[in-house]
Amino acid sequence: MTTVKRHQVVIIGSGFGGLKAARSLKHADVDVTLISRTTTHLFQPLLYQVATGILSEGEIAPTTRLVLRDQKNVRVRLGEVEGIDLQAKTVTSRLMSQETVTPYDSLIVAAGAQQSYFGNDHFATFAPGMKTIDDALELRGRILGAFEAAEVVTDHAERERRLTFVVVGAGPTGVELAGQIAELAERTLAGAFRSIRPEDCRVILLDAAPAVLPPMGRKLGLKAQKRLERLGVEIQLNAMVTNVDYMGITVKDKDKDKDKDKDGSERRIECACKVWSAGVQASPLGELIAEQSDGSQIDRAGRVIVEPDLTVKGHPYVFVVGDLMAVPDVPGMAQGAIQGAAYATDIIKRALAGQDDPANREPFKYWDKGSMATVSRFDAVAQVPIPKTSKKLEFGGPLAWLAWLVLHLVYLVGYKNRLTTLVTWFITFLGRGRGQMAITSQMIYARTAMQALQSRQGPLAAVEAADKIEKDESA
Ligand SMILES: Cc1cc2nc3c(=O)[nH]c(=O)nc-3n(C[C@H](O)[C@H](O)[C@H](O)COP(=O)(O)OP(=O)(O)OC[C@H]3O[C@@H](n4cnc5c(N)ncnc54)[C@H](O)[C@@H]3O)c2cc1C
Numbered sequence: 001m002t003t004v005k006r007h008q009v010v011i012i013g014s015g016f017g018g019l020k021a022a023r024s025l026k027h028a029d030v031d032v033t034l035i036s037r038t039t040t041h042l043f044q045p046l047l048y049q050v051a052t053g054i055l056s057e058g059e060i061a062p063t064t065r066l067v068l069r070d071q072k073n074v075r076v077r078l079g080e081v082e083g084i085d086l087q088a089k090t091v092t093s094r095l096m097s098q099e100t101v102t103p104y105d106s107l108i109v110a111a112g113a114q115q116s117y118f119g120n121d122h123f124a125t126f127a128p129g130m131k132t133i134d135d136a137l138e139l140r141g142r143i144l145g146a147f148e149a150a151e152v153v154t155d156h157a158e159r160e161r162r163l164t165f166v167v168v169g170a171g172p173t174g175v176e177l178a179g180q181i182a183e184l185a186e187r188t189l190a191g192a193f194r195s196i197r198p199e200d201c202r203v204i205l206l207d208a209a210p211a212v213l214p215p216m217g218r219k220l221g222l223k224a225q226k227r228l229e230r231l232g233v234e235i236q237l238n239a240m241v242t243n244v245d246y247m248g249i250t251v252k253d254k255d256k257d258k259d260k261d262k263d264g265s266e267r268r269i270e271c272a273c274k275v276w277s278a279g280v281q282a283s284p285l286g287e288l289i290a291e292q293s294d295g296s297q298i299d300r301a302g303r304v305i306v307e308p309d310l311t312v313k314g315h316p317y318v319f320v321v322g323d324l325m326a327v328p329d330v331p332g333m334a335q336g337a338i339q340g341a342a343y344a345t346d347i348i349k350r351a352l353a354g355q356d357d358p359a360n361r362e363p364f365k366y367w368d369k370g371s372m373a374t375v376s377r378f379d380a381v382a383q384v385p386i387p388k389t390s391k392k393l394e395f396g397g398p399l400a401w402l403a404w405l406v407l408h409l410v411y412l413v414g415y416k417n418r419l420t421t422l423v424t425w426f427i428t429f430l431g432r433g434r435g436q437m438a439i440t441s442q443m444i445y446a447r448t449a450m451q452a453l454q455s456r457q458g459p460l461a462a463v464e465a466a467d468k469i470e471k472d473e474s475a
Contacts, residue, residue, distance in 0.1 A: 006029060006030055006031045007029065007030045007031070007105045007106065007348075007352060008030070008031050008033070008103060008104050008105045008106075009021075009025060009030045009031070009032045009033070009104065009105065009107075009108065009348060010032075010033050010034075010035065010091050010102055010103075010104035010106075010107050010108070011032060011033070011034045011035070011107075011108045011110065012035050012036070012081050012084075012091065012107075012108070012109045012110060012111050012285065013034075013036055013109070013110035013111045013112060014034060014036035014038060014040065014041045014042075014064040014076075015041065015042060015044070015110060015112050015322065015323075016110075016322060016334045016337035016338050016341075017108070017112070017321040017322030017323075017337035017338070017340060017341045018034060018036060018041075018108070018110040018322075018341070019041045019064065019067065019413070020337065020338045020341035020342060021108045021110065021321070021341035021344060021345050022034050022068060022071070022074050023068075023071070024341065024342055024345035024346075025073065025074075025345050025348070025349075026071050026073070028073070028348065028349050029352055030073060030106075030348070030352070031073055031075070032073055032074045032075070033074075033075045033077055033102050033104075034064065034074060034075070034076050035077045035079055035081055035091060035093050035102065036064065036076075036077075036078065036079075037078070037079065037080045037081070038061075038064075038078075038132070038133075039063055039064060039065070039078055040061035040062060040063055040064055040133070041061065041062055041064050041067060041413055042060065042061045042132070042133065043060040043061065043411070043412055043413065044131070044334075045334065045408065046059075046060045046408065046412075046421075047060065047130050047131075047132075047133075047135070047136045047173075048130065048173060048176045048177045048180055049180070050133070050136040050137065050140065050436070051130065051135075051136040051137075051139040051143065051177065051180075052140065052143065052177070052180040052181060052183075052184050052434070053140060053144070053184065053188070053434040053435075053437040054180070054424065054425075054428050054434050054435075054436060055421060055424060055436060056435075056436045057133045057136065058417075059412075059417050059420055059421050059424070060412070060421075061133055062413050062414050062417060064076050067413055067414065077093065077100065077102070078095055079093030079094055079095040079098075079100060080093060080094050080095070081093045081111070081285060082094050082099075083288075084107070084109070084285065084288055084289055084292070085292070086289065086292040086293065086312075086315055086318060087292070088103075089103055089104050089105070089107075090102060090103050090104070091104060091107065096460065096463050097460070105317065106317040106318075106319075106348050106351075107317065107318045107319065108319045108321060108341065108344050108345070109286075109289060109318070109319065109320045109321070109324060110321045110322045110324065110337060110340075110341060111283035111285045111286075111324050112282075112283055112322055112323045112324060112337075113131075113280040113281060113282045113283060113301070113302075113303075113323040113324065113332065114129075114131055114280065114281050114282075114283065115130075115131050115276060115277075115279070115280065115281070116278075116279035116280050116281035116301070117276065117278075117279070118278075118279055120244075122244075123241075123243075123244040123276060124276070125448060125451070126244045126245055126274055127168060127249070127274035127275060127276040128142075128275065128276065128447070129275075129276045129277065130173060130177065130275065130276075130277055134447060137443045138444065138446075138447055139275060140436075140439055140443060141439040141440070141441075141443030141444035142272075142273045142444060143165065143181060143184070143273055144437065144439050145439060145444055146162050146163065146165070146272045146273045147162075147163070147185075147189060147193065147196070147198055147201075149162045149272065150162035150163045150193075150195075150196045150201075151194070151196050152195075157270070159196065160202075160270070161247070161248065161270040161271060161272055162272045163196065163198075163200065163201040163202065164201070164202045164204065164248075164269065164270065164271035164272070164273075165178075165181050165201060165202065165203045165204065165271065165273045165274075165275075166204045166206060166248075166249055166269055166271045166273070166274045166275070167181070167203070167204070167205050167206070167274075167275045167277060168206050168207070168241055168249070168274065168275065168276050168277065168278045169206075169207060169276065169278030169279070170205050170206070170207035170209065170211075170212045170213065170214075170235070170237070171213065171214070171215070171278075172213065172216075172371070172372075172373035173277040174205055174275075174277040174278075175205065175212060175213060175224055175228065175373050175374075175375060176373060176374050176375075177275060177277065178203050178204075178205040178228060178233045179227075179228055179231060179233065179374065179375045179376045180376075181201075182228075182231040182232050182233050182376070183231065183376055183377065184198075184434070185198040185199050185201045185203070186198075186199045186232070187432045188432055188433065188434050188437075190432075199232075202234060202271075203232065203234065204233070204234045204235075204236055204269065204271075205228065205233050205234070205235050205236070206235075206236040206237075206241070206251065207236075207237055207238075207239065207278070208238065208239060208240040208241070208254065208278075209237065209238075210237050210238050211225075211237065212224050212225040212228070212235060212237070213373060213381070215331065215371070216371060216373070216381060216383050216394075217383070217392075217394065219394055220381040220382075220383060220394050220396065223381050223396045224373065224375050224396070227375040227376065227379055227396070228375055228376075231375075231376055236251070238253060238254040239251045239252070239253055239254070240252045240253075240254055241278075242266060244274060244276075247270055248268055248270040248271045248274075249268070249269050249274060250266050250267070250268055251266065251267055251268075251269060252266050252267075253265075253267070279301075280301060280323065280332060281301055281302050282298070282301055282302035282304075282323060282324050283302070283324055284302065285324070286298050286302050286303055286304045286320065286324050287302060289304060289312055289318065289320065290304050290312065293312035293313045293314055293315060293318075294312075294313040294314030294315075295313045295314075296312040296313045298326075299326045301326075303323070303324055303325060303326035304320045304324060304325055304326060305326045306319075306320050306325045306326065306327060308361075308363030308364060309347065309358070309361040309362075309363060309364060310325060310327070310340055310343060310344055310364050311358075316358035317348070317351070319340075319344035319347075321337055321340030321341050321343075321344055322336060322337030322340055322341070323336075323337065325340060327340075327364065327366070329366065329368075330366045331371070333371065334411065335366075335367070335368075335369055336366060339364075339366060339367060340364065343364045347361065368385050369384075369385075370382065370383050370384035370385055370392070371383050372400060372403065372404045372407070373404075374401060374404055375396075377401075377428075377429040378397075378398045378401050378429065379396070379397060379398065379400075379401055380397075380400040380401040380403070380404045381394075381395075381396040381400055382394070382395055382396070382400035382403055382404065405425065408421075409421065409422060450462040453465060
């Protein structure tokens with residue numbers, strides 16, 4: 001008896017794009033293998049709440065294989081994708097020393113983007129970004145650790161340095177994080193220390209651009225700026241970071257002609273806790289695919305300039321979706337990834353039904369559902385397109401915050417997570433307390449310790465070292 005092999009779909013990534021793709025294929029006559037370097041699906045928009053002690057990591061990052069447990073046509077495989085061979089139609093992934101080669105008929109690449117330091121990768125040691133659970137937990141450790149250190153140091157200048165927080169990048173993530181650090185100090189930590197007043201800390205939001213929230217326009221940017229300033233956040237615009245070190249950051253002010261205090265020379269901000277939320281760089285898998293295609297290119301951020309049907313040239317069943325794709329007027333937001341994944345899986349389903357003609361596909365159309373950013377509790381700014389016009393409705397305040405709250409609950413994965421998040425928000429925003437204030441030394445030191453080891457001994461050094469210690473101990 002011969003068994004006919006089903007159509008094999010490989011999905012890379014378990015973020016918004018990857019998970020949506022897998023779920024959309026639930027009733028399709030295919031075998032799906034979802035490969036990701038993380039065991040979880042991460043709801044990145046709420047990472048800043050993990051970093052500031054509001055939510056736990058579990059609430060925003062459910063385990064992918066549990067989310068997909070009942071979808072029998074999906075196999076979830078943990079591993080770092082290191083190779084994609086468009087000719088052989090295989091994906092090579094690695095988990096520790098185990099290499100796995102997975103063949104595919106259709107490939108959906110949703111590997112997202114990483115933090116970009118614009119060529120200054122050494123900044124990352126002192127100013128972690130906020131892209132992963134590890135990042136958010138490390139930041140929580142650094143933020144709360146800075147208050148603890150300030151309580152015990154006796155030198156005045158060092159105490160001030162410990163109580164200065166700098167967030168680089170005034171996009172939505174920077175705005176949300178700066179607002180939350182200020183609220184954490186003002187509401188949650190106030191009165192809990194004896195040598196310092198946490199509410200006297202300095203929170204600086206800094207950007208090389210001349211405005212806060214540039215993609216949301218001048219009006220909403222100014223609104224957010226005023227509200228942050230009311231919370232005590234210092235906004236420094238036209239300020240370019242030229243160096244980051246253990247003690248602080250060096251900044252060059254750009255508009256020397258407009259402001260006599262800003263003469264274009266460099267200045268220092270001594271600060272212990274720095275956060276980088278200034279730029280993104282697409283996964284290197286984008287370049288790997290583009291190089292093997294029949295002429296697709298990548299843009300400056302490393303995103304693949306895809307065809308109108310989200311494929312790469314010469315490979316009608318290799319789709320790139322989400323933050324890794326470059327499509328005009330589609331922002332690097334969750335909706336871009338979700339809609340891109342739905343579009344790609346529709347094509348695969350049509351192909352299975354014999355209804356797909358790659359040369360005559362309807363191009364991908366993005367439905368802009370708007371954008372929003374929270375500034376503080378009960379306060380957000382929102383921009384929603386008005387149907388059938390090119391205009392956008394812009395508003396701020398409690399109504400925008402309520403809209404933000406409802407939308408985020410809708411898109412969180414899992415009923416239990418929605419319920420616990422709602423209860424947590426209720427407690428946090430109405431009261432002063434935050435439930436996730438625990439920090440460990442692992443959160444603060446593990447990344448830098450692992451990086452130091454890896455830079456000396458190679459990428460698997462940390463794993464090998466841990467294995468060796470265990471073996472030696474048991475011998
Ligand atoms: C802090 C923050 C706040 C945000 N806030 C908002 C918001 O409020 N609203 C909004 O719409 N958008 C927001 N975004 C953007 C949104 O999260 C992204 O646009 C969205 O996650 C993109 O989805 P994706 O599937 O393309 O990539 P991701 O969600 O980033 O997923 C990428 C996946 O690929 C995996 N991966 C990467 N490389 C490899 C590899 N080599 N091997 C195996 N697996 C790999 C990763 O583990 C991950 O699972 C925010 C982003 C951040 C970082």
